[in-house]
Amino acid sequence: MRVSILGAGAIAYGMAAYLAKSGHEPMLWSPSGGRTRALAAGELLKATGDIEATVPVRVAGDCKEAIDHAEAVVIALPVNGHRMVMDAAVPHLVDGLPVIVSSHGSFGALYISKQLAQRNVSLPIVVWGTTLLTGRQQGPTEVHVSTVRQKIDVATLPFSAREQGYELCTALFGDRFVKRDGMLAIALSNLNPQNHLGIALLNLTRMEKGEQWSQGGNVTPAVGRVIEALDAERLAIADHFGIAVRTVQEHFSLSFHVPVGSVSEMNQEMERQGRGGFGPTTADSRYVLEDVPFGLLPTVLLGKVSGKPAVLHEAGISILSAAYGRDLKLDNDILPALGLDALSDAELADLCRSGFSSGTT
Known part of the structure; x- marks a missing residue:
């Protein structure tokens, strides 16, 4: 299958290597064009680690070429770059062309849905709770893949496309996808922002001084209790919407194969x-600059809409904004375009299942 990947970082490179090794035809598009020059000139993409492959990968000259070539499109770059890429892609998307958002954040699928509704274009938007893999670029043509995830939560907008989205993801990336009950479940299943808040806030001096420090080892009992309290806020919001999500302890146990205990105990075992x-x-660090505006802020919004305020999440945003000398909420360029804070909880839940209707302004 011809799959165009919008992005050119480690996740995009690793995904391209995975697809090519599996017999598909990936094409990369770099928004800046800088990272893919060597690949565009014909050099091979080399992946090491959990993916071992040296493969040819096509490179698109612009976003239109990438989408015109594709049978499926994947948005694969940090969420603080999503709106820029979505704005570049939407004018060229056509009815029925699936779009995968890896990984989904800050109601980005609703942003795509709203723009497409203005064009009367209808297509399935597939949202992932996390990325296919973790890794690091080793150079302009090489990526080291640390982990290919065994399980990835998936949902679709609209919800009615769930089976189509699941089958597409399985055909491209194998039997690793877990169907979730809609986009709202994905929004409430991303634990990284809350965990990173506790870790970054209480180890900020280490980060600022450029120290090398153990993350798991420094999830002390105090840090663990902050993460558990943040998790309780998230779980209360999920319960209000009737959505079953994993606890932070279940997440650590399933992801890192350690016995269930306190968050600190589990990190010490890791x-x-x-x-x-x-x-x-x-x-x-993305722990702050990406996760605060695009991870914590949507949870705060959901807390307000649901009547289950995420007080610690909101306090964390304020404290880190003070530490960084600017209002980090203003970095989010997706939520202001959606007006979700004006909706009731039922209206927001419906929108997250159906998306925007054609003709939306």
Whole structure:
């Protein structure tokens, strides 16, 4: 299948290698064009680690070429770049062409849906709760893939396209997808922002000083209790909407195969097993600059709409904004275009299942 990947970072490169190795035809589009020059000149893409492959990958000259070539489109770059890429893609999308958002954040699927409704274009939008893989680029033609995830939550907008979206993802990326009950379930299943808030906020000096520090080892009991309290706010919102989501303890147990205990105990066990990882070595980290505006802020919005305020989430945004000397909420360029805070809980839930209707202004 011809799959165009909008993005050119480690996730996009790893995904392209996976698809090519599986017999599909990936095409990359770099918004800046800088990262893919060597590939565009004919050099092969080399993947190491959990994916071992050296494969040819086509490169699109612009977004229109990428979409015109595609039987499926994947948006694969950090969420703070999603609106830019969505704005470039929407004018060229056509009826029925599936769009996968990897991974979904800040109600980006609704942003696509609203723009397409203005053009009277209808297509399935597939949203993932996380990325296919983790990795790091080693150069302009090489990526090291640390992990290919065994399970990925998936939903669609509209909800009626769920089976189509699941079958597409399975055909492209294998039997690793778990169907969830709609886009709202995906929005409430991303635990990274809340976990990163506790970790970054209480280790901010280490980040700012550029220290090398154990992330798991520094999820001390105090840090763990903050994460658990943040998780309780998320779970209360999910319960209000009648959505079953994993607890943070279940997440750590399923992701890292450690016994269920307190968050601190589980992270200490990960550290003992050599899988605690390292924390950010710069204050310019996605743990703050991406996760605060695009991860925490949507949870705060859901808390207000549901009547289950996410007080700690909101406090974390304010404290980190003060630490960084600017209002991090203003970095979110998706939510202001949607007007979701004016909706009731029932209206928001319906919108997350059906999307915007044709002719929306």
